[in-house]
């Protein structure tokens with residue numbers, strides 16, 4: 001018998017194949033009322049796309065999966081989320097450095113226990129899948145055994161995860177510190193095991209320059225030279241007290257961004273989280289390197305870090321995508337980050353950037369894919385991309401259910417999604433054509 005060509009998904013769908021920030025015309029998103037997507041059984045690629053009737057006629061033997069009871073979106077992309085902080089979400093009222101001391105760092109020390117780290121990895125990965133996040137750049141742990149646990153759990157669910165060992169050699173509590181030599185050895189060992197294995201990749205990850213001396217940043221540079229196509233991530237310009245401290249620690253550097261750039265850590269696969277307080281010179285360096293910024297709206301609000309200057313980033317040519325920044329951020333939902341992004345820019349008045357629903361979907365999906373160097377693989381539902389997707393199916397009678405049934409345009413539907421969607425509405429999730437959540441229940445690959 002002829003091999004099955006794959007499943008033919010039938011759905012109402014939204015995605016953003018065109019960047020709404022650079023293309024002024026049109027609604028800023030693509031909407032299909034009755035879309036057909038043929039997804040290859042072999043590798044999870046979308047091999048045909050078009051009006052359902054057309055694709056069905058061309059592939060009459062493909063089994064149809066009818067998703068018209070929901071709304072199909074590309075899988076969400078979270079470009080900054082901390083694996084060891086899943087249990088500290090929700091602390092209120094502290095600025096960054098106090099929050100690290102009192103909330104984050106005590107919990108992160110508990111991941112020295114491999115058993116504890118495995119439990120946290122389970123909770124963390126379930127949090128991503130439940131939120132519809134299929135691709136993420138994950139800030140790892142200071143303990144190599146815990147980073148192994150994260151990669152192993154991500155692999156079990158087939159998630160697209162880029163992560164690495166967090167390294168620091170000063171200021172933090174002693175159990176979280178390492179040496180440049182050990183940082184290099186453990187990073188290379190982890191990268192050898194996980195980088196390029198399935199959908200997993202490695203990211204060189206100094207916590208931030210405040211806790212990383214020049215020798216350990218140089219060791220990070222050495223890891224990047226010895227591992228091909230490795231990513232880089234860290235924090236920058238999040239909080240005024242942090243920025244002032246780093247300036248004092250690095251008198252020979254031009255600015256905070258230069259503490260990383262000096263060691264050749266910035267390139268197109270580099271993502272710096274926050275950048276709430278950049279100078280124009282720093283934006284110019286990031287643009288020249290092709291690096292991206294992970295904008296974390298709920299974290300910036302919860303820690304009172306400041307008002308993210310989106311317009312200045314885009315005017316300077318710096319790519320921006322969204323991050324949840326769990327656990328300073330208030331949850332795994334990228335819809336909530338999009339909504340908070342909209343609120344913030346609206347409140348900033350003339351300095352803000354007016355954001356429509358298409359901008360929010362772009363920031364939540366295709367912008368994240370681009371920031372992580374995965375724009376050819378994921379980010380929208382075009383032919384040739386992997387089928388990474390989520391189906392929103394709000395429970396009957398909820399505000400989102402009612403809103404979607406009475407929306408008068410696709411634009412208003414998408415606006416309602418960002419205003420109202422939560423984990424409870426994410427019914428089904430696929431990565432590379434493999435379904436890892438069904439009816440809201442999360443299961444490892446092939447165990448549905």
Ligand code: GUN
Nearest residue numbers: 104207208235299325328
């Ligand atoms: N800067 C250094 N570490 C952290 C962290 O864990 N969270 C945030 N938001 N900023 C940081």
Ligand code: ZN
Nearest residue numbers: 080082273325
């Ligand atoms: Zn962070």
